[in-house]
Amino acid sequence: MRSLAHWASASLHPALITLGSAPKRLLFERSCRRRRLRIVLSPVNTLWGLSTPCAQLNSPHAAEGCISEDCSRRAVLFINFPKETALLLFFDPETEFPVLLAPMAGVTDLAFREICRAMGADFSYTEMVSAKGLYYGSDRTASLLAASPAERPYGVQLFGAEPEIVAAMAKRLCDEAHEGLALIDLNMGCPARKITGNGEGSALMRDLPRAARIIQAAAKASSLPITVKFRKGYDAEHINAVAFARMAEESGAQMVTVHGRTREQMYSGRADWDIIAEVKQALSIPVIGNGDVFSGADALALRAYTGCNGVMVARGAEGNPFIFREIKAALRGEPYSPPAAAERIDAALVHARRLVACRGNRAVIEMRKHVAWYLSGMRGASALRAQVNRIDSLAELEAMLTQYKGSLDS
Numbered sequence: 001m002r003s004l005a006h007w008a009s010a011s012l013h014p015a016l017i018t019l020g021s022a023p024k025r026l027l028f029e030r031s032c033r034r035r036r037l038r039i040v041l042s043p044v045n046t047l048w049g050l051s052t053p054c055a056q057l058n059s060p061h062a063a064e065g066c067i068s069e070d071c072s073r074r075a076v077l078f079i080n081f082p083k084e085t086a087l088l089l090f091f092d093p094e095t096e097f098p099v100l101l102a103p104m105a106g107v108t109d110l111a112f113r114e115i116c117r118a119m120g121a122d123f124s125y126t127e128m129v130s131a132k133g134l135y136y137g138s139d140r141t142a143s144l145l146a147a148s149p150a151e152r153p154y155g156v157q158l159f160g161a162e163p164e165i166v167a168a169m170a171k172r173l174c175d176e177a178h179e180g181l182a183l184i185d186l187n188m189g190c191p192a193r194k195i196t197g198n199g200e201g202s203a204l205m206r207d208l209p210r211a212a213r214i215i216q217a218a219a220k221a222s223s224l225p226i227t228v229k230f231r232k233g234y235d236a237e238h239i240n241a242v243a244f245a246r247m248a249e250e251s252g253a254q255m256v257t258v259h260g261r262t263r264e265q266m267y268s269g270r271a272d273w274d275i276i277a278e279v280k281q282a283l284s285i286p287v288i289g290n291g292d293v294f295s296g297a298d299a300l301a302l303r304a305y306t307g308c309n310g311v312m313v314a315r316g317a318e319g320n321p322f323i324f325r326e327i328k329a330a331l332r333g334e335p336y337s338p339p340a341a342a343e344r345i346d347a348a349l350v351h352a353r354r355l356v357a358c359r360g361n362r363a364v365i366e367m368r369k370h371v372a373w374y375l376s377g378m379r380g381a382s383a384l385r386a387q388v389n390r391i392d393s394l395a396e397l398e399a400m401l402t403q404y405k406g407s408l409d410s
């Protein structure tokens with residue numbers, strides 16, 4: 001994985017990597033040079049979307065690549081790599097440290113992910129998507145795959161217990177060549193009873209042979225990197241993150257994320273960072289640390305304590321997408337000023353408008369919890385929360401938030 005979490009993947013359908021602005025492109029060129037890859041940039045505005053290579057990427061394994069720029073002047077890279085070099089790590093683990101927005105079902109909707117990316121999150125995932133739901137054609141499940149151009153590259157997170165179905169859906173996602181899709185993450189940590197009851201999510205931490213079959217099958221079927229997210233263990237008597245992580249690496253996972261709590265703990269207690277450090281020690285693939293990052297200082301501490309290759313933030317971003325700005329400032333050693341109340345309200349408004357544009361007015365109900373989080377700690381927040389919980393149209397929500405914002409000046 002790389003800072004900007006840019007991956008190129010082996011595929012008959014070339015992977016599309018948006019490198020963004022000129023500085024990012026320079027980073028990419030530097031990274032290629034370090035790996036002794038020779039790249040030649042094509043002229044501006046040419047060859048966008050063409051499969052004909054316009055630049056050669058020379059490495060012991062490389063086939064050919066194509067770099068171009070689209071009309072928005074964002075550098076774009078097409079690469080065709082043989083399968084065995086599926087993962088091209090664009091980030092320099094010595095100097096770069098990616099900050100990822102965690103997948104959170106019911107929370108990390110597309111609108112929220114866009115805001116977090118704008119605040120500096122390097123990578124984001126869809127909410128977890130049922131492989132079985134996709135397989136049986138559920139529209140609701142398929143709708144979770146929607147991603148925004150603002151969050152490229154990004155990952156889809158799948159959950160499932162049947163190796164064949166998970167593999168088939170991983171393959172389908174690759175075949176569909178979703179623009180910006182950089183990896184497929186397998187959820188093996190979800191603690192919810194309705195998930196574990198089907199042998200999915202964290203139930204797989206009690207069934208390593210099945211988990212291995214799922215990862216192997218997905219890695220074989222997918223032309224994109226397969227990554228796995230799991231927990232410290234199932235319960236206090238079954239703490240097996242290190243064995244599980246080794247199994248994941250041996251089965252073909254190209255990165256893991258470890259949440260330092262057991263399934264039994266759900267989200268309570270403190271996350272165990274020692275187990276993240278142990279997993280990091282045991283693996284040679286990148287390890288992302290997750291659990292209890294609620295500030296820039298926490299992110300620095302998690303990195304220092306575990307040596308992890310990146311941090312993932314979940315609850316710390318609820319109502320506070322600014323946390324990515326804070327973490328990025330901390331990583332650069334710069335001071336951070338928290339957003340004023342008005343800026344938080346503006347973020348809530350952008351979120352609500354965008355979510356309603358994506359999902360229609362029913363999204364206002366989903367927005368209630370977000371608004372409560374955005375308002376938390378503000379003057380009169382509890383009365384406002386009660387008010388928000390009665391609102392069911394965007395217009396009412398906008399009026400309420402705008403009026404409240406105005407009242408802050410008085």
Ligand SMILES: Cc1cc2nc3c(=O)[nH]c(=O)nc-3n(C[C@H](O)[C@H](O)[C@H](O)COP(=O)(O)O)c2cc1C
Binds near residue numbers: 104267271
């Ligand atoms: C509401 C909620 C929904 C979540 N949904 C997912 C999910 O869909 N997939 C997943 O891998 N983890 C999910 N998680 C777990 C988080 O990604 C993360 O591992 C966990 O919250 C620990 O990180 P934190 O301490 O930063 O919150 C969810 C967590 C919460 C609170």
